[in-house]
Amino acid sequence: MQRFAPSTADPTRTDTLLIDATGNGHTVVELIRKDQIRARIIPVCLTGGHKANFLKDGYQSLPRTDMVNSLKMLFELGHLELDQDAPGFPDMERELVQFQPSGDQQEHDDLVMAIAMAAWRAITEVPALLQPVP
Secondary structure (H helix, E strand, O other): OOOOOOOOOOOOOOEEEEEEOOOOHHHHHHHHHHHOOOEEEEEEEEEOOOOOEEOHHHOEEEEHHHHHHHHHHHHHOOOOOOOOOOOOHHHHHHHHHHOOOOOOOOOOOHHHHHHHHHHHHHHHHOHHHHOOOO
């Protein structure tokens, strides 16, 4: 977060950090909380359910399909583009090509799921993103 934060950031601004807390992710959440970074931390547990729910200790359950659909909509509406020259693009492209919404792909899907989680949060906070790009 420090590396990519704008250097002119408002000191009163609080960023949000979503962390995949599924499986062993709980340990990562606790380590980050221990560091006391200046951010709102939202641990997310991915589920096969049908509805997002708030859980104990600030955790949130989120259906995998909701995240994947959010990402798909942002791509389709033209609100999200991937720069081929960006660091890590080949890895992201490989994951996207291999990606299966069910999670049954051979490759890792960490990058796809991270961007899908961000897409879901963006749509949740800014519903206007569901409008097509003019």
